[in-house]
Amino acid sequence: MSEAVVGFREQIKYLESRGWLRRVKREVSPVFEISALAKKLENGPALLFENVKDSTMPLVVNTDFSRECIAACLGVNPFELTEKFKKALECPVPPIKVSDGPIREVIKKGGFDLTKDLPVPVHYEKDAGPYITSGLVIVEVPQRGIRNVSYHRLQVAGPNELRLLIQPRHLYQIFREAEAEGRPLDVAVVIGSDTALRLAGATWGSKVPLGMDELAIAGGLRGVPYHITKCDSVDIWVPSDAEIVLEGKILPGKREKEGPFAEFTGCYGETWMNPVMEVVAMMHRREPIYQDLLTFSPEHHLLLSIPYEPVVLETVRSYVPGVRAVNITPGGCGKFHVVVSLEKQHEGDAKDAILATFCSVRDIKLVIVVDEDINPFDMRDVEWAVATRFQADRDLVIIEGAKGNELDPSCPELALTAKLGLDATKTLSRRERYQKASIPGLKELRVQDYLDL
Numbered sequence: 001m002s003e004a005v006v007g008f009r010e011q012i013k014y015l016e017s018r019g020w021l022r023r024v025k026r027e028v029s030p031v032f033e034i035s036a037l038a039k040k041l042e043n044g045p046a047l048l049f050e051n052v053k054d055s056t057m058p059l060v061v062n063t064d065f066s067r068e069c070i071a072a073c074l075g076v077n078p079f080e081l082t083e084k085f086k087k088a089l090e091c092p093v094p095p096i097k098v099s100d101g102p103i104r105e106v107i108k109k110g111g112f113d114l115t116k117d118l119p120v121p122v123h124y125e126k127d128a129g130p131y132i133t134s135g136l137v138i139v140e141v142p143q144r145g146i147r148n149v150s151y152h153r154l155q156v157a158g159p160n161e162l163r164l165l166i167q168p169r170h171l172y173q174i175f176r177e178a179e180a181e182g183r184p185l186d187v188a189v190v191i192g193s194d195t196a197l198r199l200a201g202a203t204w205g206s207k208v209p210l211g212m213d214e215l216a217i218a219g220g221l222r223g224v225p226y227h228i229t230k231c232d233s234v235d236i237w238v239p240s241d242a243e244i245v246l247e248g249k250i251l252p253g254k255r256e257k258e259g260p261f262a263e264f265t266g267c268y269g270e271t272w273m274n275p276v277m278e279v280v281a282m283m284h285r286r287e288p289i290y291q292d293l294l295t296f297s298p299e300h301h302l303l304l305s306i307p308y309e310p311v312v313l314e315t316v317r318s319y320v321p322g323v324r325a326v327n328i329t330p331g332g333c334g335k336f337h338v339v340v341s342l343e344k345q346h347e348g349d350a351k352d353a354i355l356a357t358f359c360s361v362r363d364i365k366l367v368i369v370v371d372e373d374i375n376p377f378d379m380r381d382v383e384w385a386v387a388t389r390f391q392a393d394r395d396l397v398i399i400e401g402a403k404g405n406e407l408d409p410s411c412p413e414l415a416l417t418a419k420l421g422l423d424a425t426k427t428l429s430r431r432e433r434y435q436k437a438s439i440p441g442l443k444e445l446r447v448q449d450y451l452d453l
């Protein structure tokens with residue numbers, strides 16, 4: 001195992017050194033042009049736009065474009081990612097408080113304008129406007145020793161106004177408590193994060209309860225603690241090497257129209273009345289780099305799926321011992337579809353694995369269970385297993401009327417979904433009938449010994 005890449009700037013250098021980041025020198029518009037090129041190149045490389053129209057800040061997007069790239073930035077191979085994440089959850093490394101850092105190089109307590117000072121793109125045709133998509137929202141509840149870091153879509157609605165969608169998870173709980181007391185909630189939005197912090201900020205589910213510090217999970221992931229420094233105008237600590245930090249308050253009792261916005265599903269999330277953050281100060285490095293995330297891209301889906309693969313794996317494995325790996329697939333929007341790799345010991349194992357997977361994370365609506373000789377990350381191989389090992393009358397599980405995800409457009413009513421399980425494993429009593437045909441010597445043969453390539 002090699003070392004993880006530590007820090008956002010280091011990561012940009014690392015990606016560039018491996019040919020995984022390209023610079024775009026010509027002027028680009030933040031309205032659709034950045035997102036269009038990022039979409040064309042969504043499978044990599046990362047893009048550093050040096051000349052964004054009407055802005056002095058460069059913009060980087062797609063820094064975590066593939067499983068290979070994410071694994072390399074964490075110093076592991078792709079098959080070790082789930083285990084790596086599990087260890088970080090078990091052995092978090094808390095951040096270290098420092099008095100200063102590059103983030104404090106420029107501090108603006110007024111006279112800023114979010115609509116002009118940041119190169120925030122408009123990504124999709126019907127988006128309500130520019131959205132900060134790669135901002136990590138940090139809040140603290142010092143009396144209870146709680147820090148929370150989470151992603152939220154942030155609509156830039158005015159010179160000092162952001163509107164945000166807060167789904168009913170940790171930030172929601174903390175905000176609703178403050179709101180019940182009529183208090184504004186101090187908050188910081190951090191832009192410019194390395195892979196470890198981005199993944200930690202995207203965690204959720206039963207293995208990451210409220211009170212577990214995502215900055216410590218991120219420290220565990222990269223093996224080096226984050227240095228954090230205090231914000232200028234609010235009581236929040238932020239990574240001292242962040243690029244940009246927006247400081248402010250989520251206002252109690254205030255809701256404004258937010259959305260529509262193209263979500264991880266590739267469809268537009270509706271316009272809702274959502275909370276409002278008033279930005280009171282902005283800190284940034286000298287010559288900061290703005291980090292963007294294109295929604296509904298491999299990067300987006302990987303940031304969604306990788307953090308909850310260990311949650312699914314642990315839960316399913318606690319019921320069914322032969323579970324080897326899980327893949328939360330990109331085609332399933334990084335959330336809805338799971339392939340479980342299983343070394344079946346009992347004929348009922350696959351069905352139990354389906355049920356346990358549904359219990360692990362409630363958003364999941366399709367589970368395909370495959371044997372150990374199928375690569376769960378290769379969807380062609382998975383489909384082959386369905387084609388040759390699955391019979392619908394015998395191997396299909398349907399559960400009607402369960403809880404799904406609020407943003408799934410196919411639900412007949414909000415988040416009401418049916419769940420589907422496919423047991424694509426071999427019947428134990430007839431294993432030889434299913435044997436994969438093989439060619440002796442195939443693995444060892446080197447094509448370049450026969451052909452100039």
Ligand code: MN
Pocket residue numbers: 148149150170208209210211212214
């Ligand atoms: Mn949390």
